[in-house]
Amino acid sequence: MDLPDAFRALADWAADSSPLYETICRGIAEDQTLLDLAEEVPPDRWAPHIMLSAVHYLLLNGADHTLARFYPSLTDSPEDPGAAYPNFRNFCVTHADDLIPLLRHRRTQTNAVSRCAGLYPAFCYIDHQTSMPLGLLELGTSAGLNLNWNRYAYGYDSEWFGTTDSNVTVQSSVRSGSPPLQQSPPAVNTRLGIDLNPLDPTDSSDAAWLRALVWPEHTERLDLLDAALEQTQTDPPRVVADDAVETLVNHATSMPDDETLVIYHTAFLYQLSEDQRNTLHQALATIGERRPVWWLSGDGETDSSGTFGLELTRFPDGDSVQLGQYEQHGRWIDWCDT
Incomplete structure (x- = not known):
């Protein structure tokens, strides 16, 4: 599965439980700049999860950006997820140097x-x-x-x-x-x-x-x-x-x-x-x-x-x-x- 299809697949999966990630994944699938950034994830790992988690990691650790307003994990009154993608894109471009080490070295290792x-x-x-x-x-x-x-x-x-x-x-x-x-x-x-x-x-x-x-x-x-x-x-x-x-x-x-x-x-x-x-x-x-x-x-x-x-x-x-x-x-x- 190529990267655009991988992000579309995750968007379909997220539709029922994460409107924010659905919106973001559909945006990335059509955005060559962010697809190029996602290429930093090694091929043995699933890039969509790593990329979304890397952004979430920086936000949870205090990165100051308007994107945080769309995350229910960061605010009790999140903004409409349908409007999140331009903010997500700007965050990724602005914080690319911080994201790349996470994309290269982190893995999807949940403890549910x-x-x-x-x-x-x-x-x-x-x-x-x-x-x-x-x-x-x-x-x-x-x-x-x-x-x-x-x-x-x-x-x-x-x-x-x-x-x-x-x-x-x-x-x-x-x-x-x-x-x-x-x-x-x-x-x-x-x-x-x-x-x-x-x-x-x-x-x-x-x-x-x-x-x-x-x-x-x-x-x-x-x-x-x-x-x-x-x-x-x-x-x-x-x-x-x-x-x-x-x-x-x-x-x-x-x-x-x-x-x-x-x-x-x-x-x-x-x-x-x-x-x-x-x-x-x-x-x-x-x-x-x-x-x-x-x-x-x-x-x-x-x-x-x-x-x-x-x-x-x-x-x-x-x-x-x-x-x-x-x-x-x-x-x-x-x-x-x-």
Whole structure:
């Protein structure tokens, strides 16, 4: 897909939830000056997300420009997004020297904490099958905020679960089924994340980039991210910079044997080639030959756009069960009663 089509595709995707980004993307698609600027993004990354986030990053960090008036993340009374593009273009031309390093070096590495609403019942399901505490190994973990899922509070409709006194509160709804939600969260002993280019949630620049990746209209997601970032300052999870597929067996071997090992991910599989997916399956089978392991895929394909499937496979036997599905930002879950 060439750059103009990539920006048009993101505009179509943003139409329902970000009128500002829809307007901006349609403008960039027809603007050779800004398309040339977007060429600074390496070809292995998706330029539209990086460019939008780079501008948002500078604005969130105090860049003084009229463009800020159009961002709900920066003002309680944003101006009409339909009039934003000339201001966006001027900002990019004026701040090109500040944008280029971000375009060249930053990546799309979101931590959608709200996805924990889909993960929580799945971990409760696993907890019901074992008498040992859980050992967590997350693939493609970014800053590792979703490794802390058992430290968060969960509101499903009008009931609360998890660590209910937590300042991190994830709101969701159960549309169907009866997920095995536990009032008290499952016990977790070890947490380890693997990411090719992890972010450090205690680093102010990395934390600011995480904030910039949230779309401007999604202020509730930004508030949730801020709460999770604040909580993790005193006890950040361990995240290593590595190829999550190629080094999985080695990292799994380092996990204590007196824990129930759970390997999981969200928004990860789509980044893998067919060969990499095969390597992942082989690695899981190899680990399963040495110890029992649960593989929780929180980004399974579904028939609905913006919906992730929850699939659980236990090795060494390789038996799988479809647990349900959830909206990609955790707004609701559908549970398969088995």
